[in-house]
Amino acid sequence: MAISSVLGYPRIGAEREWKKALEAFWSGKLEEEEFHGKLKEIRLAHLRKQQAKGIDLIAVNDFSYYDHVLDTAVMFGIVPKRFEYEGGAVPLSVYYGMARGTKDAPACEMTKWFNTNYHYIVPELDGAEPALTGNKPLAAYREAKAELGIEGKPVLLGPLTFLKLSKGYSAADTDAWLERLLPLYAQVLRELEQEGVQWVQLDEPILATALTDEDVERLRKVCYTLAEAAPGLNLMLQTYFESVERYSDIVALPVKGIGLDFVHGSAGNVKSIEAHGFPADKVLGAGIVDGRGIWKSSLRDKAALLRKIGAYVPNDRLMVQSSCSLLHVPVTTEYETELPAQLKGALAFADEKLDELVLLTKAAVSGEASIASELKQCDDALHALESLEERVRADIRQEVAAVSQTNPERALPFAERHPIQQKQWQLPLFPTTTIGSFPQSADVRKARQLWRKGEWNDERYGAFIREQIDTWIRLQEEIGLDVLVHGEFERTDMVEFFGEKLAGFAFTKNGWVQSYGSRCVKPPVIYGDVAFREAMTVEETKYAQSRTQRPVKGMLTGPITIMNWSFVREDIPREQIAYQLAYALRQEVEALESAGIGMIQVDEPAVREGLPLKEKDQAEYLAWAVKAFRMTTCTVRDTTQIHTHMCYCEFHDMIASIEAMDADVISIETSRSHGELIHSFEENTYKMGIGLGVYDIHSPRVPRVEEMAAMIDRALRVLDPRLFWINPDCGLKTRGKEETVDSLRNMVEATRLAREKYSLMV
Known part of the structure; x- marks a missing residue:
């Protein structure tokens, strides 16, 4: 039976509670213990909301104190020497020093996350001696299960993308760095497997960019190494932002699932599946709801696309997903009381996208007739948007x-x-x-x-x-x-x-x-x-x-x-x-x-x-x-x-x-x-x-x-x-x-x- 999942949820809170907590901590208005407590409160509220909406497989470890790429670097002890880090758990002073700079040490470089307006902190590998400082995905999984009874899906930035986005090493050292990082990734996954985790989302968005033969070999090494380290773990190799390069090579990897973007990479990914099929031993994570845009999905069109995909992937091997993390969209339309009704009715922020995922999963399982009223409501909302006179101005177009x-x-x-x-x-x-x-x-x-x-x-x-x-x-x-x-x-x-x-x-x-x-x-x-x-x-x-x-x-x-x-x-x-x-x-x-x-x-x-x-x-x-x-x-x-x-x-x-x-x-x-x-x-x-x-x-x-x-x-x-x-x-x-x-x-x-x-x- 098909299930619903998201790749990540916005961190900031419906009223920017996360932002306010960070800035209060930085200004000295929140003590560290109180700060941790406040962020935990926000984090659990986000999980609770997804649980209440009916999402089947909820991402954990998508929450961050600043940036998920920085989190990965810190988890592996990759801290520039100028911050005088001496090993062990990385204190918040060092963590935020890397992000924002200190009196004596410039911050790490910041640049755009692929082709989005999100900025990540660039890891600096030069002189680093990687070591696991703490299993952050494991801590997130334990918290969700203990506090809310959620069997979460830990999210982890994959090693190939992490290396490609890092600096401070030469191309000739790529394989050597992979050899240093893979044992740490393997340890993280082993500990997750021992804890009883069912699914892990390994994010490798770099697979949507051009890959060399060497990159494909590195990816094989990554997947074989991790599959061997935690053979009982279901690993979802997750891509997004575009169709994947080297589709045939990727779907042959020893992972339990492949996540593909059927919004921004829809044409390319559909073409690949039609040309090469999809492996019978894998689950497809079908990114069907736009994680980057704010417009309501045409449920009728999305259901039709799921039917098309269903010719190659049966329901029992299908996850209906967001195309990427919902980090890139606002939290909820609930507060949008001043927009024209025709416009608001055509919007879907993160919370509304959760509803769409649940409906589309229901359609995939029980047929479109099971959501007939919702299909009509969606059609009416999109038609109302198109009827606005501001949509087409002949004078301006001429x-x-x-x-x-x-x-x-x-x-x-x-x-x-x-x-x-x-x-x-x-x-x-x-x-x-x-x-x-x-x-x-x-x-x-x-x-x-x-x-x-x-x-x-x-x-x-x-x-x-x-x-x-x-x-x-x-x-x-x-x-x-x-x-x-x-x-x-x-x-x-x-x-x-x-x-x-x-x-x-x-x-x-x-x-x-x-x-x-x-x-x-x-x-x-x-x-x-x-x-x-x-x-x-x-x-x-x-x-x-x-x-x-x-x-x-x-x-x-x-x-x-x-x-x-x-x-x-x-x-x-x-x-x-x-x-x-x-x-x-x-x-x-x-x-x-x-x-x-x-x-x-x-x-x-x-x-x-x-x-x-x-x-x-x-x-x-x-x-x-x-x-x-x-x-x-x-x-x-x-x-x-x-x-x-x-x-x-x-x-x-x-x-x-x-x-x-x-x-x-x-x-x-x-x-x-x-x-x-x-x-x-x-x-x-x-x-x-x-x-x-x-x-x-x-x-x-x-x-x-x-x-x-x-x-x-x-x-x-x-x-x-x-x-x-x-x-x-x-x-x-x-x-x-x-x-x-x-x-x-x-x-x-x-x-x-x-x-x-x-x-x-x-």
Whole structure:
């Protein structure tokens, strides 16, 4: 008989209880024992909810104190030497030090989890001596069974994915590292088997990417070793985010189950099953409900897909699953009382997806007639969404079609624009700037809340925002920055702010998802055609420019980032959504330029994360992503300097696309990767303005002048000093005022030293 299962549940809590507990602990408001108790309470509540919904096989060990990749590293004692770890159980001070940095030790690198907006902490293998510090999956299993009577399914990040996502070792050492890790994985599984665990979910999402013959051999070694170590354990080799590569090799492995994504990898995985069948001795984990999107499943279509799969896999060997962990979606639609009924009725967050899984499992077992009323309700809800007039705006589609058929490009190439801009702006060697936002204090957040509640009118709130701008314009001038920003105090979020001012967007009340650590975001919902209404940023930017003689950048979020950091409609191609956004943002760029703003930053930190996992699909995506950016910026004057920003991604494989965006200046994160991105420029010449972030804004520590000076020196070995800018990694919204000022003063001092050192060389 088919059973239901999920691959993981959101950590943060329906009202972000998890986030609040972490931040209370970090600030000293919660003692460690109380903190552990609070997180246990949250963890059990999540399990209890899944139990009540009727999920047959509930994942355990999907809960984390920060990040599941960091958890795996810590469980195996892989802690960088700079944190002075001496073995045994890893204390929370070290655990959070790796994630956030300490006074004396920079944090570990943070980057995107495949093509999602979730960030993981990158394990550092260099110098590590792995040893099992504690069996975390076993502890999670015991807790669920003892407290709630749940026979859980422990989740464990697989060794191949763990190695592929780690750093600090050479390709030649991959097999040696696998030999060091496999005995530890084997010990974890043996202890789980001895405890009576039935199923273990071994996550290997790396199998959805391109695999070499060597990778396949490593995977065989992993599976044979683990099967031999715990022969009585049912091991589910779980993949997600795309169809698997090397299907025939993977289904031949000695595991009891294979988990496949039938949402984002549906076509490829169905094709593989139809061509090669599915082994009669294995269970199929059919990822049928979207773990990354918020739209209600078409139960009728999903039931039909299960019937199709059922021709190859009988019910007694079928698990009806989410396509991936539900980590990537909000917790529940329960609190969404202000959305239009037609829109809310078409949404399914984590809790609603649990209901869908139970219904689809029932349909698989008893036939679709057993859920006839639910099928009709679902059909009605999806039809109501399609009937909304915002879904199709003929005027916008015609205008966007006309613009997107042209080749968007600046009037002059960069080589000719650059001297014109130099003459216009008269900037010094190594201009200094920031990425855009400044600290949003409790006072700023309170003022915004009072304004949203109607307790402050527009005039009072506007005066408050101008006071904040005045304060930080003065501070930037005192610190000595060359190009200033207004600080973005009026903005809650870099995507939400623009979505609220554009047509085609809706906003949830409590639709939070985890981005990294305790950082949660509330993505907008793009449900209709996107259109420009009126100027969005001109008032604050123009005011800031009136308060200084130095240039102030206009600050916009780019079309691809708005799209990738929103939950988007599924009825039209993403390319079309990107062009609608680009056309709307172009009108804002033109409004800023008309208001006298001659430097405009269009941030695109999410371009890389939207890159398809399949290499065959990447060129097409990059082509229209670049085109959307250029559509946004191509109409400005030669003297107008276009900036952009990218962060926390691997960029070495898309340097050509970054250059093709034709921004005059790009700033890129490098500090958490300890300058490793610079290696990309040792192999690829970059001919435009560039600023490699010289300090990590996601850590509370104030970097020393010497650290930033060293980063500048390394960058200038491979980059043209005449085109080099100096800036932090990212926006400073989440930092405190004192640490921000101190860090920027150190950055300006490091710049002064660099100017003295390099001025005679230019």
